[in-house]
Amino acid sequence: MRVVLGPMSARDLDEVERIAGVSFAPPWTRAAFEGELGSPIARCSVARSAAEGESGEGPLVGFAVARLLGPEAELLSIASAPSVRRLGVGRALLVELLDDLDGRAVEACFLEVRAGNAPALALYESHGFARLDVRRAYYEDGEDALILVRRSTSAT
Numbered sequence: 001m002r003v004v005l006g007p008m009s010a011r012d013l014d015e016v017e018r019i020a021g022v023s024f025a026p027p028w029t030r031a032a033f034e035g036e037l038g039s040p041i042a043r044c045s046v047a048r049s050a051a052e053g054e055s056g057e058g059p060l061v062g063f064a065v066a067r068l069l070g071p072e073a074e075l076l077s078i079a080s081a082p083s084v085r086r087l088g089v090g091r092a093l094l095v096e097l098l099d100d101l102d103g104r105a106v107e108a109c110f111l112e113v114r115a116g117n118a119p120a121l122a123l124y125e126s127h128g129f130a131r132l133d134v135r136r137a138y139y140e141d142g143e144d145a146l147i148l149v150r151r152s153t154s155a156t
């Protein structure tokens with residue numbers, strides 16, 4: 001599906017919260033999103049649907065939150081609305097983030113993902129992320145966390 005990507009603003013938070021609420025257990029609180037929005041090192045983006053021939057932007061269909069930490073970055077959260085999954089929204093958000101990181105000469109982007117989250121792992125691994133470490137029983141329900149890293153090809 002065609003999407004318009006842009007920075008997240010406070011006006012987006014109702015829709016962002018709705019998607020987070022049906023995508024994560026437990027989801028981030030509104031205060032957590034507000035904290036990232038107010039942080040100088042955060043990079044928060046949203047995807048809105050853009051139907052063919054439509055002049056404006058449609059509903060919010062996904063978001064991504066990352067932190068920029070000098071030569072490194074961390075992808076903290078990414079989700080697309082369940083009704084539009086597998087239509088390219090997650091990939092669009094990730095590619096836009098990674099292109100921006102490459103433009104800023106960020107050398108490595110880290111993230112943490114549940115070992116059983118096959119959709120997310122497939123998305124990340126198709127964009128250059130590789131497994132760096134496992135945190136055994138990291139989540140409250142006992143599931144392992146995988147730490148993935150994508151190193152910039154231009155980094156020395």
Ligand SMILES: CC(C)(COP(=O)(O)OP(=O)(O)OC[C@H]1O[C@@H](n2cnc3c(N)ncnc32)[C@H](O)[C@@H]1OP(=O)(O)O)[C@@H](O)C(=O)NCCC(=O)NCCS
Nearest residue numbers: 023078079080085086087088089090091113119120122123
């Ligand atoms: C992970 C997530 C963001 C993917 O978003 P999406 O909009 O469905 O992703 P896309 O349609 O752009 O898919 C891109 C690629 O991801 C992989 N993928 C996505 N969904 C998949 C699924 N259900 N099974 C296997 N691979 C999948 C595929 O490689 C896919 O490429 P392809 O469709 O060409 O095969 C989405 O499933 C989501 O919001 N999940 C809940 C929140 C979450 O787990 N976030 C990640 C936390 S670390």
